[in-house]
Amino acid sequence: MSRTLVSPFYQFCLLLVLSVALLILDNKTDLFQPVRTIGSIVRQPFELGARIQSGIPVAAELFQDKTALQEKSRNLEVENMVLRVQIQQYEAVRQENQRLSRLLSIPAQNPGEFLLANIKTQGAPYNQQIVIDQGFESGVYVGQPAVSDKGVVGQVTEVGFQRSVVMLTSHVTQGLPVQVVRNGLLTIGVGTGIPGQVRLPYLELEADIRVGDELVTSGVGGLFAAGYPVGTVTEVLKDTTLPFLQVSVRTAVNMGYIKNIILLWTSALDQIEESGQEEGDDGE
Numbered sequence: 001m002s003r004t005l006v007s008p009f010y011q012f013c014l015l016l017v018l019s020v021a022l023l024i025l026d027n028k029t030d031l032f033q034p035v036r037t038i039g040s041i042v043r044q045p046f047e048l049g050a051r052i053q054s055g056i057p058v059a060a061e062l063f064q065d066k067t068a069l070q071e072k073s074r075n076l077e078v079e080n081m082v083l084r085v086q087i088q089q090y091e092a093v094r095q096e097n098q099r100l101s102r103l104l105s106i107p108a109q110n111p112g113e114f115l116l117a118n119i120k121t122q123g124a125p126y127n128q129q130i131v132i133d134q135g136f137e138s139g140v141y142v143g144q145p146a147v148s149d150k151g152v153v154g155q156v157t158e159v160g161f162q163r164s165v166v167m168l169t170s171h172v173t174q175g176l177p178v179q180v181v182r183n184g185l186l187t188i189g190v191g192t193g194i195p196g197q198v199r200l201p202y203l204e205l206e207a208d209i210r211v212g213d214e215l216v217t218s219g220v221g222g223l224f225a226a227g228y229p230v231g232t233v234t235e236v237l238k239d240t241t242l243p244f245l246q247v248s249v250r251t252a253v254n255m256g257y258i259k260n261i262i263l264l265w266t267s268a269l270d271q272i273e274e275s276g277q278e279e280g281d282d283g284e
Contacts, residue, residue: 084149113265128171135160145264151229151252178230179218200247
């Protein structure tokens with residue numbers, strides 16, 4: 001039994017002496033330098049694997065956070081654009097709500113009925129039209145009004161499955177009922193065929209209109225609800241040899257700076273017109 005107890009002790013002492021000797025030898029000589037070099041080389045792949053493994057969860061978390069932030073940013077951008085469009089209408093309606101209601105006998109267009117569309121291509125300058133990525137699959141229809149967060153863009157003139165053509169207000173075939181914000185003067189804005197320019201060809205020489213006057217949709221005709229910005233008067237020429245003033249307007253929307261538009265529905269207005277016709281029939 002004593003041999004069993006002593007033998008491990010001697011073994012421990014022997015190993016201790018060998019360890020100390022190896023430490024001294026390694027410290028005083030370069031005998032073990034090749035061994036350390038080989039060990040360092042062998043150890044590198046394992047260290048690299050450990051670093052990669054520890055970094056995977058961090059990278060995955062960062063990627064998820066970035067994706068979530070990008071999605072949130074896109075959603076906020078859309079919501080912000082919609083809110084700015086609604087504020088345009090609310091501000092104009094707040095200023096003249098009672099008078100417009102008596103004149104037009106229709107309420108403001110329901111701001112909840114809209115569809116966001118991306119501009120796919122801009123037409124040539126003489127075309128004055130754009131192509132968007134929404135079509136009859138989304139309920140788009142010919143004649144549908146289109147706006148941006150700056151104001152009126154135009155109306156849909158051609159509808160496909162997943163694409164539509166929007167004619168801008170500056171196109172020569174376009175006419176839009178407008179109103180001067182300053183004094184409530186009603187008239188028609190007509191496209192000139194020049195990008196960003198509209199004219200008011202039907203104002204008498206005595207009409208009260210000035211350079212700098214802001215124009216908004218009047219709501220007459222029911223295509224656009226009242227209050228969407230149309231443009232700003234840039235020139236008023238009075239020629240007594242002509243029956244009307246020559247008035248130039250710069251449109252509120254510069255198509256070179258926008259990539260999205262909003263399509264509006266006029267179903268609420270149509271329902272009111274139908275109900276008014278029914279009431280008239282009942283009265284007869």
